[in-house]
Structure formats: C-alpha cells, structure tokens
Amino acid sequence: MAAPTAYALIATDLDGTLLRGDDTLSDRSLAALARVAAAGARHLVVTGRPAPRVRPLLDALGSTGLAVCGQGAQVYDAGADRLLWSVRLDRELAETALGKIEAEVGQVYAAVDQDGVEGLTLIEPGYLMPHPTLPAVRVDRRDDLWCAPISKVLLRHSTLTDDELAATARSVVGSLATVTMSGPGTVELQPCGITKATGLALAAAHLGLGPERTIAFGDMPNDIPMFDWAAHGVAMANAHPELKAVADEITLSNEDDGIAVVLERLFSGEPDRHRELLTKPQ
Numbered sequence: 001m002a003a004p005t006a007y008a009l010i011a012t013d014l015d016g017t018l019l020r021g022d023d024t025l026s027d028r029s030l031a032a033l034a035r036v037a038a039a040g041a042r043h044l045v046v047t048g049r050p051a052p053r054v055r056p057l058l059d060a061l062g063s064t065g066l067a068v069c070g071q072g073a074q075v076y077d078a079g080a081d082r083l084l085w086s087v088r089l090d091r092e093l094a095e096t097a098l099g100k101i102e103a104e105v106g107q108v109y110a111a112v113d114q115d116g117v118e119g120l121t122l123i124e125p126g127y128l129m130p131h132p133t134l135p136a137v138r139v140d141r142r143d144d145l146w147c148a149p150i151s152k153v154l155l156r157h158s159t160l161t162d163d164e165l166a167a168t169a170r171s172v173v174g175s176l177a178t179v180t181m182s183g184p185g186t187v188e189l190q191p192c193g194i195t196k197a198t199g200l201a202l203a204a205a206h207l208g209l210g211p212e213r214t215i216a217f218g219d220m221p222n223d224i225p226m227f228d229w230a231a232h233g234v235a236m237a238n239a240h241p242e243l244k245a246v247a248d249e250i251t252l253s254n255e256d257d258g259i260a261v262v263l264e265r266l267f268s269g270e271p272d273r274h275r276e277l278l279t280k281p282q
Helices: 014-016 027-039 051-060 091-105 142-147 162-178 197-208 221-229 239-244 260-270
Strands: 009-012 040-048 066-069 074-077 080-088 110-113 121-123 150-156 177-184 188-192 214-218 232-235
Touching: 009 014, 014 177, 014 214, 014 260, 027 040, 027 260, 040 051, 040 162, 040 197, 040 214, 051 066, 051 074, 066 197, 080 197, 091 121, 091 142, 091 150, 091 162, 091 188, 110 142, 142 150, 150 162, 162 177, 162 188, 177 221, 197 221, 214 221, 214 260, 221 232, 221 239, 232 260
Parallel strands: 009 040, 009 214, 040 066, 214 232
Antiparallel strands: 066 074, 074 080, 110 121, 110 150, 150 188, 177 188
C-alpha cells in the first residue's frame, strides 16, 4: 500500500522530539508511527545517542530496521544488531581539539561514546551526565577516555552556556572535528564533516529513498543539517531558536505529542480541526 502523502520517509530525533522528558514514548506517538508503517512509509530514528543507547528505544518502537546514531557517525541495523557504517573520531585529534578549547575557556569536563554496538559511555571526573537515565562509566582521569576507539566527545563547562561553549569550540577547532549542540548540557565533537544529514542520506539510500520524500522532526541546532537535507523540516515548540528559524513548520512540544499531531494530519487525510499544528509565520 503506497503512502497517502508525499512523504515516504519520516526522520525523527529522539530527545526533546519523539521522546518525552522521562525518556518514554506516548501511546499517541506509537499509534501515529504505526499508522505511518501501515501506510507503507518508513520511520528512521536520527539521534545523537550512540547505537547501544538507542537499542532499548528501538525495541519499544518494535523497530528491526535502520537507525542513524551518534550524530550521523553510525548507521545501525537493529534487526541484525550491527553497524552498517561507522566513522570514528581520531583520538589524537580529539585531544588536540580539547586542548584548543581549554586554552580559550579554561577547564572543560569531557565524556566519550565508544564506537561499536557494545561501546560504553565513559565520563571523566567532574562531568555530569545531561541524561541521568543513560548508563555511563566513570574513569579516574582524562587519559582513560582514550582506551578504545570513539565516535564522539561530549563537553560541559562549569559557567559557560551551551551556546557560548559551542560557539567558542567552533571558532578554535577548525577541521579537527565537527562541533554540535544537541541538547541541554550537550556540546559535542564528532568526526569532521559528519552530521545527521550524512548519516540520514546513507540510511535513506539504503532504503531506496531520497530527500524529496523525507520529512524531518527535531529540536536542536544539530538537526539543522537534517532539515537542510530533507524536503520538509518540522521543529518542536520547545526547539532551540536556531532550528525554529530554518524550520518549515513548528508543531507542539514533545510533551504534547507534536510529532503525532503532524503525522495524524498527513496520514489520515482528515482536516486539522483543532489547529494543533502551528505553521511557521511567513
């Protein structure tokens, strides 16, 4: 059965977008995604979380397909529990980038996501996990972060805002890494040139789909490349101003089932009687 809309691929971020604040999926969101699947369209999770931290959520979604993880550095096959594609962040480049950032702003606190489907999240002393529900292993010193190949580095600063830290990091890191801001307390370094768009493009090509039939949902600046790639970008009401500025539409918040509101409209053919979707002013 062909999808009844122009969209054959639905790409969704997780934190602040599809997930509620307590890391759960609402019944309404699950029902909307089931309607998408019944119509023949595909759903792709596109997240900054590494593959091991995404696997339980894919189980909750009943997904055995692909997911884009690690800010685009990983394309994960949930059914086979393997990475179809992954790019590692060179550990020497990561150390150099950290040194340049600390030369500008003083001490930062770092964590890393290890590469692979069994990779750990390691955190150095002083680093506070922005998502306390996610498992992490504390190490004794920074050198211990580099004990195995990594996909990205996560940074926090004791006084700078996320926007300030990200802006400074971009100004000094150059081609050593790509700097993203993916959520509260989450400024990250990933392999140079890697974004959610690069991972999404690879996964979509694997499915035989392209940007012209893709609608993307997100809430943070790291979703901007994904919006640029997709035909249509929908920002959540709780989204960062930078993402809202480039979005085609703004829906309700993640707590108010903003994704479901849009998908119900697109895949039911019914009018939006309650005007729950907030179209971006022109």
